[in-house]
Amino acid sequence: MSEKRESGxxxxxxxxxxxxxxxxxxxxxxxxxxGGMGLLSARPAAAAPLEVPAxxxxxxxxxxxxxxxxxxxxxxxxxxxxxxxVVGNGVSFTPHHRLHGTIxxxxxxxxxxxxxxxxxxxxxHRFLIHGAVRRPLTFTVDALLRYPTVTQIHFxxxxxxxxxxxxxxxxxxxxxxxxxxxxxxxxTGVPLSILMDEAGVDRSAGWVLAEGGDAAAMxxxxxxxxxxxxxxxxxxxxGERLRPENGYPMRLFLPGYEGNMNVKWLxxxxxxxxxxxxxxxxxxxxxxxxxxxxxxxxxPMEVKSVITNPSTGLTMQGPGxxxxxxxxxxxxxxxxxxxxxADGGRSWADAALSEPVLSKAFTRFRMPWRWDGxxxxxxxxxxxxxxxxxxxxxxxxxxxxxxQNYHNNAIQAWSIAASGEVGNVYA
Amino acid sequence: xxxxxxxxxxGSSLATLGTLGAFAVAAQEGPNLGVEVTPADYAAWDISIQxxxxxxxxxxxxxATGAEVYAAKCVACHGEKGAGTPNDRLVGxxxxxxxxxxxxxxxxxxxxxxxxxxxxxxxxxxxxxxxxSNDEVYSLTAYLLAQNGIIDEDxxxxxxxxxxxxxxxxDGFILAYPERTDRPAGx
Numbered sequence: 001m002s003e004k005r006e007s008g009x010x011x012x013x014x015x016x017x018x019x020x021x022x023x024x025x026x027x028x029x030x031x032x033x034x035g036g037m038g039l040l041s042a043r044p045a046a047a048a049p050l051e052v053p054a055x056x057x058x059x060x061x062x063x064x065x066x067x068x069x070x071x072x073x074x075x076x077x078x079x080x081x082x083x084x085x086v087v088g089n090g091v092s093f094t095p096h097h098r099l100h101g102t103i104x105x106x107x108x109x110x111x112x113x114x115x116x117x118x119x120x121x122x123x124x125h126r127f128l129i130h131g132a133v134r135r136p137l138t139f140t141v142d143a144l145l146r147y148p149t150v151t152q153i154h155f156x157x158x159x160x161x162x163x164x165x166x167x168x169x170x171x172x173x174x175x176x177x178x179x180x181x182x183x184x185x186x187x188t189g190v191p192l193s194i195l196m197d198e199a200g201v202d203r204s205a206g207w208v209l210a211e212g213g214d215a216a217a218m219x220x221x222x223x224x225x226x227x228x229x230x231x232x233x234x235x236x237x238x239g240e241r242l243r244p245e246n247g248y249p250m251r252l253f254l255p256g257y258e259g260n261m262n263v264k265w266l267x268x269x270x271x272x273x274x275x276x277x278x279x280x281x282x283x284x285x286x287x288x289x290x291x292x293x294x295x296x297x298x299x300p301m302e303v304k305s306v307i308t309n310p311s312t313g314l315t316m317q318g319p320g321x322x323x324x325x326x327x328x329x330x331x332x333x334x335x336x337x338x339x340x341x342a343d344g345g346r347s348w349a350d351a352a353l354s355e356p357v358l359s360k361a362f363t364r365f366r367m368p369w370r371w372d373g374x375x376x377x378x379x380x381x382x383x384x385x386x387x388x389x390x391x392x393x394x395x396x397x398x399x400x401x402x403x404q405n406y407h408n409n410a411i412q413a414w415s416i417a418a419s420g421e422v423g424n425v426y427a
Numbered sequence: 428x429x430x431x432x433x434x435x436x437x438g439s440s441l442a443t444l445g446t447l448g449a450f451a452v453a454a455q456e457g458p459n460l461g462v463e464v465t466p467a468d469y470a471a472w473d474i475s476i477q478x479x480x481x482x483x484x485x486x487x488x489x490x491a492t493g494a495e496v497y498a499a500k501c502v503a504c505h506g507e508k509g510a511g512t513p514n515d516r517l518v519g520x521x522x523x524x525x526x527x528x529x530x531x532x533x534x535x536x537x538x539x540x541x542x543x544x545x546x547x548x549x550x551x552x553x554x555x556x557x558x559x560s561n562d563e564v565y566s567l568t569a570y571l572l573a574q575n576g577i578i579d580e581d582x583x584x585x586x587x588x589x590x591x592x593x594x595x596x597x598d599g600f601i602l603a604y605p606e607r608t609d610r611p612a613g614x
Contacts (some may be wrong), residue, residue, distance in 0.1 A: 084513040085504055086553050115550065128469055129461070136469065137461030147457045194457040209475050215556050217549040219475060223604065268472055277478050277539045279546035283531060286600070292524040294536075297604035403527050 010368065013349035016342035016376050019321075019368040021352040078108055079177050088116025088215075091158070093180025096306070096327065097313035102354070102362040103153070104183035106238050111245050112158050112181065114280075115216035118265055122249040125213065127233070131271035134200025141249045144233060147190040151236075153361045155329045157182035157301045158259040159285050159406040165393065166410075168402045170424040174313030178424065179306045179412070184329070184362035186239065187253050189232035192269075196228060201271055203228070209276045210252050213267035220261045221275035222254060226299075230255050233266060256331030256360040257299045258407070260285055290401045300331035303390050304409035305338055305365070305382035316420035319373035324351075325366045330384035334358065337383045338365040344377035344413065344427045351380070376416040377427050393426055474557075476545040480590025483544065486561030487585035490578075493570025496563050500552045509533075509574050514553075518574045521595060534575025538600055540592035543568045565589070 013020040069076070076098045082090035092111040094104055104110075122141040130136035158181035164171045171178060201224070208227050211219040222231070234253040235241065242248040247264030254261050260280055275281065275297065288294040305328035310316060324342075328335045334357050339348040351365035365380070382390045393410035413427035466473065476482040497509075505511060509518030509532070520530030533543055548564045550556050559567070569584040578584070578592060601609045 086514060089553075115553065115556070128464070128472060130464075130466075130469060130473070135461075136464050136466070138464050138469075139461050143458075143460035146460060190457070191455075194455060195461070197455075198457055198459055198461050211472075211475070215550070217474070217556065219549070270473075270475055272477065274478065276475050276545075277542055278475075279537075279542055279550075282539065282542055282600075283533075283537050288524055288529055288531075289601075290525065292599065293609075294524070294600050295603045295607070296538075296600040297602055299604050401527050403529065 010370075013367075014341065014343070015347035016374075017370040017372055018324075018340060018342045018347075018349050019370060021350055021367060076108070078110070079174070079180065086115075089114055091160075091181060093177045094183050095174065095176035095313075096179060096182075096308045097175040097311045099176075099308070100325070100364075102184055102327070102364050103238060104185060106185070106240065106243050106246070109156075109183040109185065109237070109243070109246055110158065110181045112160075112259060113214070113245070114218045115214055117244045118214045119244070120213060120249060120265060125249050125267070127250065127266060128268045129195060129199045129201075129271075130268075131209070132202040132205035132273065133196075133271055134202075135198075137195075137199045139195070141235075144190055144235065144250065147194060149188050149235075150191055150232060151186060151188040152255070153184065153186045153358050154253070154255045155182060155184040155301075155331075155360060155362050156253075156259050156262060157304075157329070157331075159298070159301070161259075162304075162306075162408045162410070162412075163404050163406060165412070165424075165426075166397065166400070166402060166405050166408055170426050172312065172424055175306065175308055175311035175414075176313060178312070181259070182329075184327075185237045187232065187234045188236035188239075189234035189250070189253060192231040192233060192252075193228045195233070196271075201228075205271045205273055207272045207275050209268075209270040209272055209278075210261070210263040210266065211268040211270075212247075212263045213265040218260075218263060218280060219276065219278045220263060220281055221272070221278065221297075222252075222257075222261055223299075224271065226254055226257065227269075256301060258285065258301055258331075261299070285406055287400060287405050287407055288403075289399055295407075298407055301329075301407070302332065302409045303330040303335070303382050303384040303388045304328070305335075305380040305390060306412045307340070307378055307380050307414060310378065310416060310422050311414055312422050312424050314422055316371065316416060316422065318420065319371050322369050322371055323366055324369045324378060324380075325364065326380050327362045328353075328365055328380070328382040329360070329362050330382070330386075330388065331360055332388060333360065333385040335363040335382055336385045336387075338363070339381045339383075340365075340367040341379045341381075342369055342376050345379055345411075348381065371416065373418060375418060377425060378414045378416065379411050379427060381411050474545070474549055476541045478539045478541050478590075480541060480586060483541070483586035483589060484561045485586065486565050487583050488562050488564070488566025488569050489583055490566075490570045490573035490580045492562075493566035493568070493573075496559070496567050497570050500559075501567070504553065509571060517571055521575075524596070524599065532575070533571050534577060534595065536596050536599070538594055538597050540568070540572060540577075540589055540594055543571060544589060 011020040078092035080092040127139045161181035252263040307326035338351045351367040354364040415423040415425040504514040520532045520535035572578045
């Protein structure tokens with residue numbers, strides 16, 4: 001915050017052009033609020049005479065009942081991927097390279113369906129709690145809407161997110177495809193502990209089987225401790241009722257746990273004494289190690305970050321000052337630090353974290369960078385409040401091998417070519 | 428109710444809030460709107476099978492009858508004798524889990540036979556889930572286990588026999604919850 005820095009003589013923080021994050025802390029609001037990197041870029045284009053545009057010479061369109069994005073942004077879309085022969089079994093990816101901030105718009109929240117999106121009539125939907133309980137109970141949607149609620153911002157990440165980066169060759173796909181099976185929303189719902197206590201749960205039972213009301217009746221086992229700690233029956237996402245593709249009229253939400261366990265279209269919880277060992281928690285969502293043994297019941301999505309800009313899917317606009325920015329999150333708590341490198345991991349500097357830094361939620365980080373137009377390799381490395389450090393791809397591959405797998409939280413490296421092209425590299 | 432007692436109550440509820448997880452909530456009681464039901468009421472939904480066989484329904488089947496059901500309802504997606512293509516391969520792959528080109532099937536990977544019954548009954552055939560009879564599901568389960576060499580061709584699968592089937596990869600898993608047991612704590 002010295003006079004020198006405020007006057008524009010920025011201090012180098014690490015190699016290959018990384019500048020001190022205090023550039024943003026000291027100047028942040030004013031510069032970014034006034035158009036961001038435009039003001040920071042070295043040579044603005046010569047000004048042309050400003051004319052009064054057509055849209056100021058006649059009234060605009062009237063109000064609308066449900067808003068839509070600008071038509072000029074209509075190419076910001078989920079990328080849809082499917083499975084042959086089974087329409088409705090597949091994924092769609094959140095285009096993170098085209099988004100900013102920390103909250104994912106509901107229309108762009110990633111999808112993973114095992115047998116399509118059911119068209120559930122909320123008047124007919126029932127939620128059943130049974131098994132090791134004193135009184136098996138059913139709830140209507142209207143009944144649940146009368147219960148005490150909580151509201152909290154949390155990320156949701158599919159265990160298969162970033163899995164393609166374990167292939168022998170780095171996939172050359174947009175950032176939002178490689179890392180698009182994650183999103184972050186404000187979720188509102190009923191704490192499950194209230195409903196479990198109403199049913200008279202046997203707290204020594206240990207496990208709960210959760211089942212969805214889709215055509216796959218997708219089911220997963222959840223530790224009862226998690227259900228009683230911070231699980232909710234989510235009814236609202238970013239202020240509106242859940243979208244069908246996110247579980248309307250209700251879904252299980254387990255902060256920090258792998259996406260698949262957050263069962264959509266929730267219809268049933270069965271309290272059991274052991275994990276049911278369903279198809280999805282045994283044959284899928286497990287990680288085979290090189291010794292042939294597989295990790296099973298891997299729940300929290302561990303500390304991770306990715307630079308969303310610059311990233312694949314975007315192109316550099318010539319040398320000058322840029323804001324490197326991205327997302328960091330941990331299923332174990334809050335993000336403590338994010339470090340950024342512009343020289344392939346030889347030197348690192350701390351990025352600025354945008355407040356509020358929330359537990360088990362996306363945290364936006366920023367780092368000023370003066371690109372000299374030469375080759376660069378950008379990386380980010382997150383550290384969470386438990387001290388866990390985002391691992392290298394090499395360390396994950398050394399345990400599991402180069403094969404597509406789940407739970408890949410490795411550091412992502414983007415290459416910047418002199419042409420401005422951004423590539424995916426294994427650094 | 429004395430003020431002191433209220434303050435104590437407040438203090439204890441604040442202490443509780445501090446130890447709760449992310450979704451800490453002040454009111455821990457709801458309006459009690461759940462409707463009590465009996466097992467007969469939810470029998471049609473009670474479809475999960477536990478690894479000890481709990482939940483397996485009456486009925487039975489063998490690989491021979493399973494082959495007929497498979498040919499009629501499964502082969503189009505899972506190939507001849509479970510060889511896969513266009514969808515998941517179900518048979519073979521034993522001994523490949525240490526290869527980079529691992530083949531994960533019912534025979535090479537699935538740790539519990541009960542899961543085969545549970546999954547077929549709830550989710551298959553893809554276009555008509557929950558349409559098979561329990562005998563058909565037992566038959567298909569027997570067929571897949573026999574094709575994988577896990578049971579004999581003539582072995583009858585029912586609620587008693589299926590839970591006793593030992594899958595080849597039963598001991599192939601390392602629990603990651605609550606903590607990985609195969610490496611030092613803290614990693």
